[in-house]
Amino acid sequence: MNDTVLVGTGGYGLRHLRSLLELQRAGRLRLVALVDVHVGDQASALLAEHRSALARYSDLGRALAVHQVDGVVIATPPHTHFDLARTAIRAGTAVYLEKPPVTLLQDLDALAALPATRRVEVGFQAAGATVGALHRAWTALGRPPVDDVVAHGALTRPDEYYRRSRWAGTWFLDGQAVLDGPLFNPLAHVVQAALLFAGQVERDWAPASVEAECFHARPIEGDDVSALRVTPHRGPRVVAVGTTSTDVVVRPGVLVHTRNGTIRVTDGGERVVACRGRRRIPVPHAAPVVSALERAVTDPRGPADPLLSLRSTRNLVLTTNAVAQAVGAPGTPPRSSTWDGQRVAGLGRLVAACARRAALLSEVAPEWAGSTGRIDVTEYRGLMHPELVAA
Incomplete structure (x- = not known):
């Protein structure tokens, strides 16, 4: 034992x-x-x-x-x-x-x-199950060319979350990178799933550039409303848009835009919808699997799941670092936004619209422009930032 x-x-x-x-x-x-x-x-x-x-x-x-x-x-x-x-x-x-x-x-x-x-x-x-569902749905559609893979979600975090510890809602603490924001903590599983699926569509998929928009509606140092786009050398673009300050919850998921239809996966891979035009395409169900935690602790000498290995997360961590470096620091939402202390009015609809259009916040609602950063990541080796104290 x-x-x-x-x-x-x-x-x-x-x-x-x-x-x-x-x-x-x-x-x-x-x-x-x-x-x-x-x-x-x-x-x-x-x-x-x-x-x-x-x-x-x-x-x-x-x-x-x-x-x-x-x-x-x-x-x-x-x-x-x-x-x-x-x-x-x-x-x-x-x-x-x-x-x-x-x-x-x-x-x-x-x-x-x-x-x-x-x-x-x-x-x-959840990322592994989501990738499996995306791949089954893509196969059911006939594996058409994929233009965009969009991770999205709109959540509301209570004030208690930001009061529970010094690191919550921060990008940097005591010279260390924390980078606690919606896309890289609560929604990280759908962002990771989008990146992994892009790598299944295009075998040599690799980021070439990262664009990002980050805002903080709350009085925090980090972000709670963000969008990013990863443009690769070849293959589909990956877009992610999310918030922890929404007025209307949008379930975390991945929306795939292909040449002949769309795929939407939510609920950790349990809900899968594939459509060609207005017609829904049947998608096979996944076989029951043992949880990753159970496999890891009951079979510690077994081989690591390739979708859960350290190397499988490299594009996610690269993107996280590139966003912080490209943006520098989150901006504030437009003055027209109505903020009640925990939620921004209309933010859920904006996140959903960005997902449908595979767009950044400012490309759907121009008043959110002003904080778009871009960085070339072809030779990127890690975050450089004035708040980061070298070890």
Whole structure:
């Protein structure tokens, strides 16, 4: 039986804790330790419910020195992922790293270069299912040429999210890149799915340039309304538009514009609609699969899923870095926008319109212009920014 350590018990870590305790109850693994600076009330209550008394540490290195560990699950703030993942890989354990993997391209490349002896995967479960659904629908349409792949979503985050920690809603903190915004945290799974699918349509797909528009309706340092376009050397463009300050929720998903129809996938790949003109095309259902987390912790010596590997996330991290470098800092929405403290009126409709047209915010609503940045990424190696303190 495999021994597992969980790093981080808040936010997504709480969900992982629940899953790991259920797997332990089923005799699939042993959860031997938690690593966190503070285990909150919800996590403590869950441990009590399962009658689980685990060793607790504030340092992963110490936990790995005490326990013979097969796998480490990391669910901490994004800017802490690099050091933790490096520690676990060097210790020879399998790693399941919550998305986004790291915040800097140079850190991702450094992790990918480490000689990992066990599987290392990034928690993009919904991205994998979405890519599978997109590919089945594209095949059902006859694999026509694809012009644009659009990731989109309009969500509302409560004020509590931005008050819960210093890093929430920031791009930089104490000289480190955090880059917490809608497209690279809550909507990262659909952006990743769009990039991965573009790579399936065009085998040699690679970004040539990135355009971006980033705004903050809330009084935060980061963004909460953003759009980007990745233009490749060959193959479909990838567009992403999203917000965490909408008045009307638009389900996160991917919309594909092909020469003879459209494909829309939402709900983590569970809802798939393919249309040729006005006619709906049947799409085969996916076979049931075991969750990526379960596979990783119960089979730590197995091969990493190519759609969840560190290398599979390179275009996402590259795009994240390029957006921050091209824009510099988020701007403010147009004065005509009505803001009630948490939501921008009309923003949900704007996101939906951008998805339909595969367009940036300013290309649909010109009053949102003024903060469009562009950067060539053919030889891009990572973020350079005055707020970023070199290690």
